[in-house]
Amino acid sequence: MREIIKQGLLNYAKKTIRIEELETFIPVNTTYEQFSQVILDFEREGVLEIVKSKGRNTRTPSLAYFYRIHKQQLKRDYHEKLKKYRLQLHPSIKLDSYFGSDPSQWEKDHHYLLKIHQYIEKFGFPKYEVPAPERSVELVGDEKWMTDKQGKELLERIGLWSRMKVIPVSDPLMFAVNPATLSNQSLKHLIVENKTTFQALVDTLTQTDFSTLIYGSGNKIIKSIEQFERQLPISNVVHIFYYFGDIDRSGIFIWERLNEKKPIQLALPFYRACLDKTSIKGKINQRSDQSAIEAFLKFFTEEESERIQSVLNNGHYYPQEILKTSELQAIWRHSKWN
Incomplete structure (x- = not known):
């Protein structure tokens, strides 16, 4: 029973606890004497500290009505x-x-x-x-x-x-290659979230200085990116990754998870072109991860960040498809990629 109560205290979120709440941790057939003995032991050990202003009950042995929990002692x-x-x-x-x-x-x-x-x-x-x-x-x-x-x-x-x-056990990474760039010491790679964007850009790959165009396939890229070095085994080079996804909670979350595995820059010219369009209503039920959103917004100006946050708060979003094929291709060819 001591271990059961200990685990209950460790999982308890508040710093103080009522005696009635402590009683909910114990098995049904436990007697008051058995329960009180454990609580008194925790008192002596400094795990539970009496909240004196609340007093003690009149039962024998007497226990406090409220206790302050010291989890460090418990651990x-x-x-x-x-x-x-x-x-x-x-x-x-x-x-x-x-x-x-x-x-x-x-x-x-x-x-x-x-x-x-x-x-x-x-x-x-x-x-x-x-x-x-x-x-x-x-x-x-x-x-x-x-x-x-x-x-x-x-x-x-x-x-x-x-x-x-x-x-790694994951789906193979799907990408197109620009052979002319593979002898460079620094190789750039563009990851796009959706198939439509991949198809719009793939014919333009050889007109850029990017080495690969990678199809993220939504969340799958979070696992399949682990296959990158295995599928493109080039040594002694620096790989620079860019990501372009939907401006919605899901697309931002995918980028943030990717960025945890390896540094992934945002493909800002594409995102900024989306912000010049009118946002679309929808996707209000997506998972919200505020820390991911905050990390994402750091790449934008204050004005851009406020606009993106407002769009998300109002249940709107920018799909990648809001940019036409001709726009996507022109942005990729003519933007400066540092």
């Missing part, structure tokens, strides 16, 4: 456990992130961490890349672990994703 045992595992697990397994996360994350990952430790101890680190399902079986005995059960996220959390040499 003390958990942190001591992590320190012990730091000494037991292979030194390459980094546990730093767990000190700042909820203990429930550790409970979910613990079983897998032991398996990864055993694998490294027995075989060392892989020397060759293999598909994710194959490496998943080797590490934890479950071919879907990396792709469907957040195995990749766990490996990233402990700093071992790149060392496990995993071929």
Whole structure:
């Protein structure tokens, strides 16, 4: 019961809690004596501090009506456990992130961490890349672990994703190539969200100094971009990526997720041309991510940012298709791309 109440306190959002709320954490058949003993232990340990102004009840033993929660004290045992595992697990397994996360994350990952430790101890680190399902079986005995059960996220959390040499499981990246530019030391790549825009621009690619035109296919680009270096294996060059998507919450979110994987500039000449058009009403039910919108707006002037925010707030948007084929091609050919 102590662990059940502890987990309830860790998940509780407020800093103070009523005794009645504490009682909701415990199993149905728990007696008051059993419950009060745990609460009094937490009082002595400094996990729960009495809010004196609210008083105590008249039951025996007496408990406070309100408690102040000290989560750092609550996590003390958990942190001591992590320190012990730091000494037991292979030194390459980094546990730093767990000190700042909820203990429930550790409970979910613990079983897998032991398996990864055993694998490294027995075989060392892989020397060759293999598909994710194959490496998943080797590490934890479950071919879907990396792709469907957040195995990749766990490996990233402990700093071992790149060392496990995993071929990403995602759709191939779809792009057209401008061969004349591939000997350059700096290669530019334009990612467009929609198929219509890709088809409008593909015949103009060789009239630009861009090396590729990449079809993002909406959200798919977030995963398929991982295949880029594998599909265009050119060494000792600098890759510069630009993105052009719809000016709506979804298009902005896709860019932000891409930018987390590798630096992706906004293809501003295309976006600014959209802003010269009349926005279209629709897409009011899209997911809103304010942090993504704020990061997106930093690329624009104050006036442009206010206009984009107003368009989104009013349930309007700019689709890529608002620009005609001739406009798209002219913008790509004649704009300055730094």
